[in-house]
Structure formats: C-alpha cells, structure tokens
Amino acid sequence: MSAGRKSRIGSLVRIVLILFAAFVMLVPIAWIFLAAFKTHVDVYQLKLFFTPTLGNFGTVFEAPFFLGVKLLNSTVVALVTVLLAIPVATMAAYSFSRFRLRGETAMLVAILATQFVPAVVIVLPFFVMFRDLGFLDTRVGLVLVNLAIVMPFAIWMIKGFIDGIPMDTEEAAMVDGSSRLQVIRNIVLPMAAPGILTAGIFCFIIAWNEFLFALILTNKHAVTLPIGLALFKAEEGDLWNLLSAAGIIIMVPMFILALVIRKYFVQGMTMGAVR
Amino acid sequence: MAEITLRNLTKRWGDVVGVDDQSLHIRDREFLVLLGPSGCGKTTTMRMIAGLEEPTAGEIWIGDRMVNHDLPKDRDVAMVFQNYGLYPHMSIFENIAYPLRVRQVPADQIRPRVEDAARKVELTDLLDRRPRALSGGQRQRVALARAIVRTPKVFLMDEPLSNLDAKLRVTMRAELKHLSRELATTTVYVTHDQIEAMTLADRVAVMRDGIIQQLGTPDEIYNDPANLFVAGFIGSPAMNLVAGSIHGGEFVADGGTRLTQVAVNDRDAVILGVRADDIRISEPGEGRIDVPIYAFENTGDSTLLTAQWDSQRIIARGDRHLRKDQNDVVSITLNPEHLYFFDPRSGSRLRG
Numbered sequence: 001m002s003a004g005r006k007s008r009i010g011s012l013v014r015i016v017l018i019l020f021a022a023f024v025m026l027v028p029i030a031w032i033f034l035a036a037f038k039t040h041v042d043v044y045q046l047k048l049f050f051t052p053t054l055g056n057f058g059t060v061f062e063a064p065f066f067l068g069v070k071l072l073n074s075t076v077v078a079l080v081t082v083l084l085a086i087p088v089a090t091m092a093a094y095s096f097s098r099f100r101l102r103g104e105t106a107m108l109v110a111i112l113a114t115q116f117v118p119a120v121v122i123v124l125p126f127f128v129m130f131r132d133l134g135f136l137d138t139r140v141g142l143v144l145v146n147l148a149i150v151m152p153f154a155i156w157m158i159k160g161f162i163d164g165i166p167m168d169t170e171e172a173a174m175v176d177g178s179s180r181l182q183v184i185r186n187i188v189l190p191m192a193a194p195g196i197l198t199a200g201i202f203c204f205i206i207a208w209n210e211f212l213f214a215l216i217l218t219n220k221h222a223v224t225l226p227i228g229l230a231l232f233k234a235e236e237g238d239l240w241n242l243l244s245a246a247g248i249i250i251m252v253p254m255f256i257l258a259l260v261i262r263k264y265f266v267q268g269m270t271m272g273a274v275r
Numbered sequence: 276m277a278e279i280t281l282r283n284l285t286k287r288w289g290d291v292v293g294v295d296d297q298s299l300h301i302r303d304r305e306f307l308v309l310l311g312p313s314g315c316g317k318t319t320t321m322r323m324i325a326g327l328e329e330p331t332a333g334e335i336w337i338g339d340r341m342v343n344h345d346l347p348k349d350r351d352v353a354m355v356f357q358n359y360g361l362y363p364h365m366s367i368f369e370n371i372a373y374p375l376r377v378r379q380v381p382a383d384q385i386r387p388r389v390e391d392a393a394r395k396v397e398l399t400d401l402l403d404r405r406p407r408a409l410s411g412g413q414r415q416r417v418a419l420a421r422a423i424v425r426t427p428k429v430f431l432m433d434e435p436l437s438n439l440d441a442k443l444r445v446t447m448r449a450e451l452k453h454l455s456r457e458l459a460t461t462t463v464y465v466t467h468d469q470i471e472a473m474t475l476a477d478r479v480a481v482m483r484d485g486i487i488q489q490l491g492t493p494d495e496i497y498n499d500p501a502n503l504f505v506a507g508f509i510g511s512p513a514m515n516l517v518a519g520s521i522h523g524g525e526f527v528a529d530g531g532t533r534l535t536q537v538a539v540n541d542r543d544a545v546i547l548g549v550r551a552d553d554i555r556i557s558e559p560g561e562g563r564i565d566v567p568i569y570a571f572e573n574t575g576d577s578t579l580l581t582a583q584w585d586s587q588r589i590i591a592r593g594d595r596h597l598r599k600d601q602n603d604v605v606s607i608t609l610n611p612e613h614l615y616f617f618d619p620r621s622g623s624r625l626r627g
Contacts, residue, residue, distance in 0.1 A: 171327050172360030174347040175431075176374040176421065186377070190364045 029251075035244035043240045056245035060232075067246055070228035074250075077139050077224060078207040081146040086200045089154035090192075094184060096155070097162040098170075111152045119149075119212050127216055137218045145213045150203040157202070161195030162188060194264040201261045205254060225250050277338045277351075277428035277461050278303045279324060284333035286319050286485075293319040295485035296333070306455050306462045310472040311482035312508070317465045320482075321431050324463060326350050337428060348377075353422035354431040357438060359414045361406040361421075367393075368402040371420045378425065392424040395454065412443045419451075423458060430455075430462040436471060448474060469509050473497065481505050498613075503622035506548045506615055512579060515554075515589045517547045518619065526614075530585035535563060535609040539616055539625065548615035554591035555608045556580060562606030571599045582607060 035043050037052040060067040095101065096108060126145065127136070135141030165188060173183045189196070211226045218227060229246055232239040279301040286293040294316040301307045309317035322328040324335060326347035335342050342350050353374070362370050371389045380388070393399050396416040406414055415435060422430055435451070436444045452475055455462055466472055472479045473493045481488045481496060481504075489501040500506035506514045519528040521542045526534050534547070559565045569583035578593040582605065591607055599605060616625040 166358060166360070168356045168358045168360035169362060171325075171347075172354065172356055172418075172421075173362070173373070173377075174327070175325055175350075175352060175354040177348040177377045179346070179348060182377060186373075187362060191362075 032244040032247045035240050036248045038241050040236075040239065040241050056241045057249075060242050060246050060249070065228075065231055065242070067225075067228055067249065070223050070225045071249065073139060073142075073222055074208060074225040077142045077146060077222075078204050080139075080143050081150060081207040082200050082204045084143070085147055085150050085154050085203050086158075086196060089151055089199065090158050090189075090196060092155050093158035093162055094188065097159050108156075111155055114148070115152050123212055123216050126213065130217055135217075137220055137222050139222050141217055142210075142214060142222055142224070145217065146207040146210055149210065149213075150206050153206070154199045154203055157199040158192065158195055161192040165191050198261060198264050201257055204257065208250075208254065278305075278336075279429060279461060279463070280334075280336040281320070281324075282334040282336070284320070284323065284335065285331045286316070286323060286328060287331045292485050294323070294330075297485070297487050298333075299480060299487065299490070301461060301463065304459045304461055306464065306475060306477045308464045308466060308472040308476035308479045309482060310466060310469060310479050310508075311488075312467060315482040316485035317467075317482050318433055319485075321354075321433055321463055321465050324350075324429070325352055325354050325431050350429075351427050352429040352431055353425065353427040355415075355418045355422050355433065355435045357434040359406075359418040359438075361414060361417055363406050365405075366402065367398065367404050367406065367409070367417055370406065370417055371398075371402075371424050374421060374425045380425075388424055389420075392420040395423060395457075396420045396450075411439050412447060415439060415447060419454070423454070426460070428461065430458075430460055432462065432464045434466055435464075437466070437468070451475060469511065473509075481508060483508075500548075500615065500624065502624055503546060503548075503617040503619075506617065506624075510550060512551050512590050512592075514548045514550050514615070516617075517549075517587055517589065519545060519547060521545055521616075528585075528587050530587060532564060532584055532587070535611060535614070537611065537614060537616075542625075544619050545625065546617040546619050548617060549589075549609050550613065551579065551590050551592040553610040553613040554589065555610065556591050556593045556597065557606045557608065559604045559606050562608040565604055565606045568599055568601055568603050568605060571601060571603075580605065 034048075036056055037054070038050055039053055039055070042050045059065070096104065101107070130136045130141050135144065169191070170183050170187060173187045174180075178186060209226060210224070214222075214224045214227050218224070225246070229243060229250075232243045232246065279299075281297060281299040283296050283298055284294055285296050297316075297320070299320075309320060311317050319328060323330050324337075326342065326345060326349075330343065337350060337352070362373065365373065368389055371392055372385050375385050375388060389402070390399065393402060396419050398413065398416050398420055401409065401413060406417065409417065415438075418435070422432075436447050439447060448471060455475065464471075464475060473496075476493055478490060478492055479496045480490045483504050489496060489505045491499070491501075496505060496509055500509065500514075503516070507516060517526075517528050517534065519526055519534070521527070521537060521539055523541065524536055524538070526537050526545075526547050528534050528547075537547075539545075555562060564584070566582040566584045566589075568580060569588055570581040572579040572581075573595075575595070577595050578597045578599075579590055580593050580597070580599060581588055581590045583589075589607070593599075617623065618625055
C-alpha cells in the first residue's frame with residue numbers, strides 16, 4: 001500500500017516537474033504564436049483575447065521586408081546543401097566503412113576535427129577569402145559554407161549505419177552477380193535508407209538555421225531567413241508582430257520535418273548509438 | 276560441368292599465413308568438404324574460390340578458366356553463408372529472385388524458376404514474408420534456394436548449419452544431402468563439424484594451420500588417418516592416443532603396462548591409436564589387461580567406459596545394455612587389426 005502511494009506521489013512530482021519544464025520552454029513559442037496574429041498595438045498589451053489578424057503574414061512579404069526572397073534563399077541553400085552533401089557523404093562513408101584505406105583513422109579524425117574549430121574563429125578568414133573569390137552575398141557561397149559544416153556530421157552518421165549492415169549480405173549480393181555499384185544501389189542504399197534520410201534532414205535543419213556565416217557573408221541578395229529577422233526594426237521599435245510571423249514561417253517547416261522523420265530519427269539514433 | 280583446381284594457393288596477411296601453398300583438385304560433381312578447427316584456413320580457401328579474398332600466390336581454376344582476376348559475379352558460383360546473408364528489405368520471393376534479376380534473366384522466366392527453387396526447399400508458402408519473420412531453419416532454406424535458383428557451376432557453403440540448433444541441424448543435414456544428390460553440382464562445403472563432413476562428403480580435406488593434412492573419402496579419413504592430427508580430430512569420442520614403446524612385438528604403454536601384441540618393428544617412442552569401438556570389454560581375467568573404471572557414461576544408444584591405469588586413460592565403447600560403476604574392474608582387449616601407430620615427434624603415421 002505505502003509503496004503504491006509512494007510511487008504515486010513520485011509520479012505526481014515527476015508530472016509537475018515535466019509540466020513546469022514544458023511551460024518554460026513552450027511559453028516563448030506560444031507568445032510568438034499569439035503575437036504573429038496580433039496587430040502592432042495589441043502586442044504591447046498582454047491580452048490573451050484579441051481579434052486575430054492574418055495581416056502580418058501578408059506584410060512580411062511586402063516592401064520593404066520582402067521575406068519571400070529570404071525564404072527562397074533559405075530553401076535553395078538548404079536544399080542544395082543536402083542534395084550535394086548526402087550523395088558525397090554516402091560514398092565517403094561507404095569507403096570508410098568497407099575498404100581498408102591508408103591513413104583511414106587519421107582521415108576520419110581529421111574530418112571530425114574540423115568540427116572542433118569554433119565558427120567565430122574561421123568566419124573572418126572565410127569573409128576575406130570569399131571577398132577575393134567573389135562569393136560574398138551569393139547563394140553559392142552559402143552552400144559552400146554549409147557543406148563544410150554538415151559534411152563531417154553526415155559522413156560519420158551514415159558510416160555508423162553502413163557499419164551496421166552485415167558484410168555477409170554484401171558478399172552474398174556480389175556472389176549472386178552484382179557489381180560493387182549494384183551492391184551499393186540494390187543492397188546498401190535500401191538498408192541504410194533510414195540513416196541516410198535522417199542524416200539528410202539533420203543537415204537540412206543545420207543549414208536552415210545557420211546564422212553566423214550568413215550574417216557575415218551576406219548583406220542583400222543572399223540573405224536567409226534567420227538574418228531576415230533582423231530587418232523588422234522601425235522607428236517605433238521592434239515590430240514584434242512581424243518578427244513573430246516570420247518566426248512562424250521559419251519554424252513550421254521544421255515542425256513538419258520533425259513529425260515526418262520522428263520514426264526514422266529514433267531508429268537512426270539508436271542504430272548509431274549501439275556501436 | 277566444372278572441376279575446381281587450386282595450384283599452390285597461398286594467402287598471407289603480413290606475417291599471418293592463412294593458406295600455405297596448397298594444391299587441390301575437386302572433381303566435377305563432387306561434394307568436397309573442407310574440415311578443420313577454426314583458423315585452419317578452410318574458410319579462407321573457400322572465400323578465395325568465391326573471389327571474396329584475393330590469393331597472395333597461386334592459381335584458381337574453375338572448369339578450364341583461370342579465375343584469379345575474375346570478380347565474384349563473373350565466376351558463376353553460388354554461396355551459402357553462415358549467417359545466411361539474406362536481404363532484409365526484400366521479400367523471400369525477391370531474395371530468391373535477386374540472382375536472376377541482377378543477371379538480367381527475362382522477366383517471364385523468373386517466377387517459375389523461383390517457385391521451382393522454393394519447392395525444392397519447401398518454402399512455397401513463405402514467399403511473401405520478409406526474412407525477419409522466418410525462423411533460423413527457414414532462413415537457411417532461403418539461402419539455399421537463392422543458391423540453387425540459377426544452376427551455377429559450383430556451390431560454396433560456409434558452415435551453413437552451424438547457426439541452427441542441434442535437432443534442426445540433423446534434419447537440415449539430411450535435406451542438404453538429398454538436395455546435393457539431386458542437383459549433382461560440384462560443391463565445396465566448409466565445416467568444423469566432423470559428423471557433417473562424414474555424412475555429406477564424397478571426399479574430405481582435413482586442414483590445419485593452412486595445410487591440408489589428408490584428402491580422402493570419409494571412410495579413408497576415419498579408418499586410415501594419415502597422421503596424428505587427423506586421427507585425433509576425426510571421431511567421437513576421439514581416438515585413444517597412448518604413448519609408449521614397442522619391444523619384442525609388444526606395445527608397452529609408458530609406465531610399463533603391456534597393452535597388446537603388435538606387428539610393428541621395435542621402437543623406443545611411439546604413439547598407439549585405437550578407436551573406442553575397437554576395444555572389447557569383458558569381465559576381469561577374460562581379456563588382455565584388467566583395469567579399474569575411471570568413469571562410466573551411458574549415452575542411451577551405447578555406453579562409454581573410461582579405464583585408467585597409472586597415468587594413462589583409455590575410452591572404450593560398450594554395449595548399450597552394459598552396466599558398470601566407477602572403480603569396478605573390467606578387462607579390455609584391443610583389436611589388433613585396427614591399431615594405428617604414429618611417430619610422436621613428426622606426428623606421421625608408421626606403417627608395417
């Protein structure tokens with residue numbers, strides 16, 4: 001009896017703590033969500049009940065904000081980054097996983113080590129280099145930067161998945177009559193698909209949210225959504241209602257992606273975690 | 276039509292020798308078993324035939340073609356792996372059909388051939404399932420069906436039964452034997468299980484440390500072992516090996532017991548080999564020497580009696596109705612027609 005009551009109290013405390021943590025985390029999001037549908041005047045009155053308006057979502061796409069361009073920039077940069085990174089990372093991961101390469105460990109560590117360097121340290125050299133190469137304020141430049149950021153991550157993650165495919169399976173396919181490329185296409189890719197998909201979405205999120213490099217390396221044409229948020233300032237102060245509407249536009253694709261990949265993501269993380 | 280010829284085949288990884296300059300001729304339609312303890316080079320030999328390992332030196336011929344530089348897919352061999360190597364993302368049907376699809380067999384031939392192969396291994400009802408939904412024995416059948424579906428020149432089987440439980444192994448062994456006679460295709464089969472080797476093989480190659488110790492029919496391997504290793508490796512219980520010497524036509528075990536009369540020239544150091552089945556057990560005084568029983572085991576279909584004198588032990592197989600107890604005294608007699616003598620230093624067989 002007492003044990004039962006004890007565990008009931010325990011679970012009650014746990015639920016309260018979880019609710020509290022959720023409250024702390026969700027309040028800003030809820031506030032953004034509400035503010036996005038308020039008028040500029042309403043934002044400064046902490047009213048829970050107000051007449052919602054969709055006007056903010058229209059305004060952000062109009063002059064002088066032109067959020068549409070930033071949305072396009074973000075989408076193109078993130079998509080192109082993923083579409084380039086994943087095939088190359090998959091090839092690299094397969095090679096690391098299946099072939100004995102000279103200096104293999106050193107190369108793997110070197111790839112990982114690029115992640116140890118803080119972004120602020122290299123952003124200025126990047127600036128100088130891009131200025132000389134003419135990549136400043138271009139989407140190509142941003143794609144290159146994002147590739148550098150996501151590739152090590154993608155290689156390591158996909159390698160974990162390919163390591164998990166038994167050698168027997170690949171050898172069976174080879175004896176059955178497949179060339180190495182057919183083995184990769186027919187056996188390795190389908191079996192590693194959840195991992196590759198997870199890595200792809202991870203890379204997309206990283207590229208989508210990337211702030212520091214985009215802030216320094218763009219100023220007009222290639223500005224992405226996170227940087228675009230800084231535009232919502234006016235003489236009357238921060239335009240919170242517009243900021244929030246733009247924030248929703250940034251977050252919604254991430255929410256949808258998260259829902260889609262939840263299943264694969266758990267599978268991906270646990271598979272990588274075993275080894 | 277395919278014979279396999281290995282000529283001076285060698286595999287080394289740095290200083291580690293996997294297979295050491297071995298030559299072997301496998302006849303057309305023969306079922307050859309490579310038998311030996313783990314690490315003896317049997318699997319390496321098979322993987323070199325399949326093209327999954329590259330030989331350090333030597334030649335591999337399948338039929339009239341040297342295949343050293345051919346990719347596995349071009350050697351026209353089929354292989355069954357220890358862990359089956361099934362494709363988990365494909366249905367059983369697609370698993371079996373894969374070798375046909377990847378070799379671009381016309382689509383209308385695929386279904387009948389897959390169904391035919393599935394029928395041979397009794398899988399017809401499971402073709403829609405995924406490998407995950409199958410038991411170990413069923414998975415093994417899928418691997419077999421995938422191998423036989425395209426009538427290759429050579430079958431390679433790498434310990435195909437070792438992941439099954441003991442009972443299933445016996446059933447699958449009989450099925451394999453039946454299937455192999457039906458298909459009559461050259462087969463190389465790797466195992467460390469001597470019962471599998473004895474029951475399945477036309478010929479057995481016993482390997483140790485990368486060297487083939489003896490090549491012969493199961494009968495020859497069992498009844499005419501070429502050296503001490505083969506004698507000790509084949510048979511369950513293992514052959515009794517007694518150290519001693521030969522003086523005046525009598526084998527004297529170390530410690531002085533005159534065990535049996537022999538027709539071999541006198542020698543100071545010799546090892547006598549005798550199988551448990553070739554020792555007669557009788558009441559004290561009726562046989563050659565009287566010995567106390569160290570352990571008595573009843574296996575159901577026979578009894579195993581371990582006798583001890585001085586520091587020597589010898590195991591004899593008795594009638595299944597024999598009943599004795601530890602420390603009882605029995606008399607044992609070695610059958611002089613089935614004794615083997617070995618040189619203790621080289622391990623080689625001494626004849627005549």
